[in-house]
Amino acid sequence: xxxxxxxxxxxxxxxxxxxxxxxxxxxxxxxxxxxxxxxxxxxxxxxxxxxxxxxxxxxxxxxxxxxxxxxxxxxxxxxxxxxxxxxxxxxxxxxxxxxxxxxxxxxxxxxxxxxxxxxxxxxxxxxxxxxxxxxxxxxxxxxxxxxxxxxxxxxxxxxxxxxxxxxxxxxxxxxxxxxxxxxxxxxxxxxxxxxxxxxxxxxxxxxxxxxxxxxxxx
Amino acid sequence: xxxxxxxxxxxxxxxxxxxxxxxxxxxxxxxxxxxxxxxxxxxxxxxxxxxxxxxxxxxxxxxxxxxxxxxxxxxxxxxxxxxxxxxxxxxxxxxxxxxxxxxxxxxxxxxxxxxxxxxxxxxxxxxxxxxxxxxxxxxxxxxxxxxxxxxxxxxxxxxxxxxxxxxxxxxxxxxxxxxxxxxxxxxxxxxxxxxxxxxxxxxxxxxxxxxxxxxxxx
DNA sequence: GCGGAATCTATACAAACGTCAAGATTTTTT
DNA sequence: AAAAAATCTTGACGTTTGTATAGATTCCGC
Numbered sequence: 001x002x003x004x005x006x007x008x009x010x011x012x013x014x015x016x017x018x019x020x021x022x023x024x025x026x027x028x029x030x031x032x033x034x035x036x037x038x039x040x041x042x043x044x045x046x047x048x049x050x051x052x053x054x055x056x057x058x059x060x061x062x063x064x065x066x067x068x069x070x071x072x073x074x075x076x077x078x079x080x081x082x083x084x085x086x087x088x089x090x091x092x093x094x095x096x097x098x099x100x101x102x103x104x105x106x107x108x109x110x111x112x113x114x115x116x117x118x119x120x121x122x123x124x125x126x127x128x129x130x131x132x133x134x135x136x137x138x139x140x141x142x143x144x145x146x147x148x149x150x151x152x153x154x155x156x157x158x159x160x161x162x163x164x165x166x167x168x169x170x171x172x173x174x175x176x177x178x179x180x181x182x183x184x185x186x187x188x189x190x191x192x193x194x195x196x197x198x199x200x201x202x203x204x205x206x207x208x209x210x211x212x213x214x215x216x217x218x
Numbered sequence: 219x220x221x222x223x224x225x226x227x228x229x230x231x232x233x234x235x236x237x238x239x240x241x242x243x244x245x246x247x248x249x250x251x252x253x254x255x256x257x258x259x260x261x262x263x264x265x266x267x268x269x270x271x272x273x274x275x276x277x278x279x280x281x282x283x284x285x286x287x288x289x290x291x292x293x294x295x296x297x298x299x300x301x302x303x304x305x306x307x308x309x310x311x312x313x314x315x316x317x318x319x320x321x322x323x324x325x326x327x328x329x330x331x332x333x334x335x336x337x338x339x340x341x342x343x344x345x346x347x348x349x350x351x352x353x354x355x356x357x358x359x360x361x362x363x364x365x366x367x368x369x370x371x372x373x374x375x376x377x378x379x380x381x382x383x384x385x386x387x388x389x390x391x392x393x394x395x396x397x398x399x400x401x402x403x404x405x406x407x408x409x410x411x412x413x414x415x416x417x418x419x420x421x422x423x424x425x426x427x428x429x430x431x432x433x434x435x436x
Numbered sequence: 437g438c439g440g441a442a443t444c445t446a447t448a449c450a451a452a453c454g455t456c457a458a459g460a461t462t463t464t465t466t
Numbered sequence: 467a468a469a470a471a472a473t474c475t476t477g478a479c480g481t482t483t484g485t486a487t488a489g490a491t492t493c494c495g496c
Contacts, residue, residue: 019472020472023473038347039343039344039346039347040259041258041259041344041347042347044452044453044454045453045454045455046452046453046454054474054475055474055475055476056454056475057455057456057457057474057475057476057477058473058474058475060454060455060456061472061473061474065454065455066454066455118343118346118347121342121343121346122343122344122346122347124339124343124401125257125336125339125340125342125343126257126259126340127401128257128336128339128340128400128401128404129256129257129259129260129336129340134401134404134405137401138401138402138405141398141401164424165417165420165424166417166420168398168413168417169391169395169417169420169421171394171398172391172394172395172397172398172417173387173390173391173394174394175394175397175398176389176390176391176392176393176394176395176397177387177390177394179390179393179394179397180359180386180389180390180393182346183342183345183346183352183355183356183359184356186346186352187352187356195386199383199384199386199387199390202383202384202387203387206382206383206424237442238442241443262482262483262484263483263484263485264482264483264484272444272445273444273445273446274484275444275445275446275447275485275486275487276443276444276445278484278485278486279442279443279444283484283485284484284485
């Protein structure tokens with residue numbers, strides 16, 4: 001019998017519970033790697049197990065089913081991504097340094113973790129079909145929106161200009177830009193990142209400098 | 219032997235070719251329905267055939283493989299969506315009527331064709347993994363960007379204000395808003411559409427009225 | 437209406453899937 | 467050290483998957 005069931009009775013030493021939870025995250029990590037590589041539609045439990053130190057049978061010992069595993073995986077994603085820009089926020093003291101720091105981080109994220117983020121967009125699309133995923137995906141989405149809002153709040157602080165758009169609109173814009181870039185970037189478009197950064201800078205300037213007379217581009 | 223092969227030799231009467239193409243689109247339509255209902259990951263060739271008048275064996279007569287079918291499907295999507303707002307553009311003569319027309323259409327699209335659009339986001343996510351889909355998906359993406367741009371161009375015409383942001387940024391924004399709304403809407407959030415429309419209106423006003431002093435919301 | 441091409445059905449196949457359970461192995465408790 | 471509990475392996479199950487092919491059926495020019 002799995003520890004998890006007994007755990008609910010509260011009779012198990014913390015040590016065991018931790019071990020159980022640790023192995024869960026260890027296996028979820030393996031699932032994470034597999035999903036990032038193959039995508040939701042092509043990821044099987046056996047493939048996940050092969051990216052771990054165990055055989056495929058053990059997955060059913062730690063997870064009730066496939067969706068349970070993937071949800072655990074999704075939570076792992078959240079913990080990993082959601083504080084990404086907080087260090088930059090804390091360090092930057094002027095509009096220019098904040099802008100450069102944020103946009104550099106945005107570009108670096110694209111280049112270094114494209115796989116991770118394509119998994120995010122894949123899973124968010126799956127949530128459109130699988131109700132079981134929706135709660136967790138929506139939760140992460142809100143966290144990401146809050147993450148962006150923290151950045152913009154810092155911009156507001158530094159510039160003295162209250163952010164003139166709602167949080168949801170700001171998130172939609174940056175998320176849209178990021179997603180647009182990701183597809184182009186993975187398709188081999190070397191200028192995609194540059195264009196995304198330019199558009200993000202344009203957005204920031206429009207928000208905090210009231211500049212709208214910039215030129216057209218693609 | 220399939221007509222397609224002989225067709226490449228150019229020796230077949232147009233009538234036959236048309237029939238072949240027509241049946242292809244007929245089957246692609248069945249695939250389309252299935253995909254919209256189940257999503258990419260859960261759609262099988264047998265399920266597609268069951269949504270058509272034929273058995274699953276015939277799919278291999280008209281399509282070389284599954285990806286071929288889905289690409290055909292994707293092209294069908296394009297033809298269906300890409301001119302959605304053109305009528306409104308043509309009819310509306312003032313900023314207000316254009317705004318109302320566009321936003322109403324946006325809301326109606328969400329409410330009436332949520333399934334169709336979740337398929338789009340699903341397939342676009344698949345393109346992040348399957349190189350075979352990328353060319354077609356990118357092509358559609360550009361068409362959708364152009365569609366949004368036609369709307370904004372009309373706004374520019376009506377208001378006399380040149381659209382102050384590049385096409386790609388505009389598309390990213392509206393696409394991001396739409397996608398954000400779709401997830402919330404499918405999760406049962408009855409106010410999602412209202413919020414999306416509000417944010418879209420905010421964006422349009424910022425673009426063509428230079429108004430940035432609107433209040434915050436979620 | 438005959439004959440050949442085009443189209444469709446039916447069935448088969450190997451592979452991969454999620455799930456499960458019996459038992460071997462390891463760890464912990466007594 | 468023995469007993470009990472937890473953990474992991476192994477192999478199997480019933481489906482479902484994409485693909486392939488042989489043959490039945492329909493269509494169409496002659």
